[in-house]
Amino acid sequence: MFKLKRKVIQCLTYQQWIRNNEPNKDDLLQQVLVAETFVYKPLISIITPVWNTPIEILEETIISVTEQTYSKWELCIADGNSNAETQKLLKIWAKKDSRIKIKFLDKNKGIVENTNEALSLAKGEFIAFLDHDDLLAPFALFEILKKLQDNPKANVFYSDEDKIRQNGRRFDAFFKPDFSPDYLRSLNYMTHFMVIQKKLGDEIGWLQEGCDGAQDYDLILRATEKSREIVHIPQILYHWRVSSESTASAANAKPYANISGKKALQDHLKRGGHPAQVEDGYSSTWYRAQYQHAIMPLISIIISPSNHTLNAEKTINSILKKTAYPNYEIILIENKNMEKKETKLYKQIAQGNRIDTVKWEGSSNYSSANNKAVEQTKGEVLLFLDDAIQVINQDWLEEMLQFVLRSDVGAVGAKLYYPDDTIQHGGLILGIDNLVRYSHKHFPKNSTGYFGQLVLAHNISALPASCLMVRKQVFQEVGGFNKNYSLAFGDIDLSLKILEKKYLNVWTPYAKLYHHKSKKRDHKTITKKENRFAKEKAYFEQQWADFLEKGDPYYNPNLTLDREDFSIALK
Secondary structure, eight states, X not given: OHHHXXXXXXXXXXXXXXXXXXXXXXXHHHHHHHHHHOSOOXXXXXXXXXXXXXXXXXXXXXXXXXXXXXXXXXXXXXXXXXXXXXXXXXXXXXXXXXXXXXXXXXXXXHHHHHHHHHHTTOOOSEEEEOOTTOEEOTTHHHHHHHHHHHOTTOOEEEEEEEEEOTTSOEEEEEOOOSOOHHHHTTBOTTOTTOEEEHHHHHHHOSXXXXXXXXXXXXXXXXXXXXXXXXXXXXXXXXXXXXXXXXXXXXXXXXXXXXXXHHHHHHHHHHHTTOOEEEEEOSXXXXXXXXXXXXXXXXXXXXXXXXXXXXXXXXXXXXXXXXXXXXXXXXXXXXXXXXXXHHHHHHHHXXXXXXXXXXXXXSSSOHHHHXXXXXHHOOOSEEEEEOTTEEEOSTTHHHHHHHHHXXXXXXXXXXXXXXXXXXXXXXXXXXXXXXSEEETTTTOOTTOOOGGGTTTSOEXXXXXXXXXXXXXXXXXXXXXXXXXXXXXXXXXXXXHHHHHHTTOEEEEEEEEXXXXXXXXXXXXXXXXXXXXXXXXXXXXXXXXXXXXXXHOOTTSOTTBOSSOSSOOBOOX
């Protein structure tokens, strides 16, 4: 019921979004004039393989190209020996517009070879890909052109997209994040609308044989490996037509695509030097990369109690009983304000060769206390943990560790549930409600989230310290927690400092834990220390003003900033 209701609301909202945000006829006419004023106006070659496409659908595809507000394009079509009706239509359009180039093949060579045959016609500096039954928005090429003026080094572009029914009804808008390598390794989220500089494509080799069904995924993976700059255009530039044969309508429409997709991803990981095994993800078009490391480093689990020592006892017992990974130590932070009975209980808890305590004598300051605890750790990997955590899956540490041991990753977060089995968070989103909020908060336990984000590993800007893993070397490199954040924002600040150093932050759904905290407790509702909170909030907003102004790169600007449910924003 939750899923159905959400889809209905999103569909109705999207129709309103289209009316509010997309250019009208006057705007499109203005784009034609503006395009002529740009200094850099490269030829863009649009590549379309064709085989027995219904003529009314094919004609709509061609028309969507001819209606572009940027006119310096060519449409390169390779026809795989289609029926006479399809060939006749193509000849008519080639005669009508000299920018339409047709190559008639002796036989249908399959999607890969047909596409490469179309590529052989291309003379443009940039190559765009358009399926024979899909549609381009009339302003698609114009938006690419605009981005090229500001991003001269960019050589890979992609946009947001939606689906379109045979009656022209648009739905299921996919408002994507900026480039997210781990999300791309989970699903091919970049596929439509993809534009690649021809020089780059020639260097890496275009579509490869043996990748039928996932040829675009393979190309994207290889292109992003070599790209100078990848630009995401947060606009709907591509309409993916729903048909009975299309992967837009059914994930199992092309079962061979799953095999090809996994092979493409496996090859990508091998080229990147990542020992990993690719497995099926939640669905047949989603993937899971299992990173494999030869080492089992010591993990230092730092537990910072809030007010209840009993919580810490339960958390530690949960770790000891349910954790399969053997090489860890636990560091308990002992607050000077604790009562004697609490201190005594701490000592009882700490009995054992892998549990130790560190006493914090200073004032109540989360950041400083945890920095002090880090000094006592022996592990190469740090795990900051709240005192109200209950382990769910025994391999939770391994699931986080496989990401954090990658040299390009700074921090890793886990999937946390409330005790009632609703989602506490899938990471943090900056900008929500003018501050920060938990991603997918209150979603049902079995929800896949926004385009799989609750069941797929992906990159994220910030992670909460309730369960945050980071390599000690990275933690020290960024200066640890900022002591000016004694109450809040220290974890967010740490996450953003990690991003500044060009590391990735990863959220994984495969490490699962309960967080026994009130649903009402978050940054906004801390009332007992309002003055401190307000001061630290102001400091955070000043320190990260540039980042906040640009917006969270992993959260699309077309999504609402009023809630954390990934609803469409109506401006």
